[in-house]
Amino acid sequence: MMGPVLAACLLIILSTAWISQANEALCKKDGGVCSCNNNKNSVDCSYKKLTAIPSNIPVETTELRLNFNSLSKLSPKAFHHLSKLTYLSLDNNQLQTLPPGVFDHLVSLDKLVLSDNQLKSLPPRVFDSLTKLTWLSLNTNKLQRLPDGVFDKLTLLEKLYLENNQLQSVPRGTFDSLSSISTIELLGNPWDCSCNDILYLRDWIDDNKDKVTGAQDAACGDQQSKAVLDITEKDAASDCVSPNTTTAIPTSTTTPASVIYDDIHEIKVPQENFQKFLGYQEPDHLPTQPQCLMSISGYLGLMMSLMLTSAAILYVFHFLKKA
Known part of the structure; x- marks a missing residue:
């Protein structure tokens, strides 16, 4: 009677191994493209030339590195199963925009790095769910x-990096809720010191000199020798239309396509209806070469597991029949 018992044990072991392989194919040791620590709570997918985020990142992951890849956009649900994330790096990619709601499930996130991308604007309320965030890097984009x-x-939030963008002003009250801020960097932006909406930024810098890194380095775009901190009401006498508003009066009958694009992606549209209209289905990218290899490896492993499992079942039936 030992034969059927051994066969049953073999069947259980093979089934467990198959399930484990299906769940863990993300990591290098399992034939995947990323590196994971022993507990799978730290996943490193950096420098992999990825054009899409792997779909099988473990739900228990707390640190996820996706920097130095070729990501140009994110799926709206890319991080929806990763509510335990505390650290997420997406820097040094090619992100041009962020979909509304993409970070909504990251309720434990402490640090978010979005620097060195191609972001021109941000969706409204894109960070509203990140109430535990202490570090936000948006520097070196095209905001x-x-x-x-x-x-x-x-x-x-304690640290906010906005340097090296294309900001000319910020809406009044932008920084008023940052009661925990200790470091903010604003240099490298072409601040428009001729418009009176810059006075909010001037006054905020003046009240928070100890928090603004290189306060004197936040300079006017048209006269780099003059700091925003030093401008007067006379300097900023013009009642300009802020680039942060969507109420600008058109100067011609033709609206540039770039302006239309920037305004469209800030309109809040229910994601389900939008996806249905476009016929959207995940994944939104073709798999990369490493992901294809991972899929082939997983397929071969699955076929081998099925063959061994079938053999074990036949072995069990054979002994039961003899018994």
């Missing part, structure tokens, strides 16, 4: 404006 209230929910 031309910030939505009203974009940082309003980030009351625990």
Whole structure:
């Protein structure tokens, strides 16, 4: 009677191994493209030339590195199963925009790195769910404006990096909710010191000189020798239309396509209806070469597991029949 018992044990072991392989194919040791620590709570997918985020990142992951890849956009649900994440790096990719709600499930996130991308604007309320965030890097992008209230929910934020963008001003009250801020960097932006909406930024810098790194380095775009901190009401006498608003009066009958694009992706549209309209289905990218190899490896492993499992079942039936 030992034969059937051994066969049953073999069947259980093979089934467990098959399930484990299906769940863990993300990591290098399992034939995947990323590196994981022993507990799978730290996943490193950096420098992999990825054009899409792997779909099988373990739910218990707390640290996820996706920096130095070729990501140009994110699926709206890319991180929806990763509510335990505390650290997420997406820097040094090619991100041009962020979908509304992409970070909504990252309720434990402490540090978010989005620097060195191609972001021109941000969706309204994109950071509203990140109430535990203490570090936010948006530097070295192409941000031309910030939505009203974009940082309003980030009351625990300590470090904010906005340097080296294309910001000319910020909406009044942008930084008022940052009660925990200790470091903010603003240099390397072409601040428009001729418009009176810059006076909010001037006054905020003046009240928070100890928090603004290189306060004197936040300079006017048209006269780099003059700091925003030093401008007067006379300097900023013009009542300009802020680039942060969507109420600008058109100067011609033809609206540039770039302006239309920037405004469209800031309109809040129910994601389910939008996806249905476009016929959207995950994944939204073709798999990369490493992912294809991973899929082939997983397929071969699966076929081998099925063959061994079938053999074990036949072995069990054979002994039961003899018994």
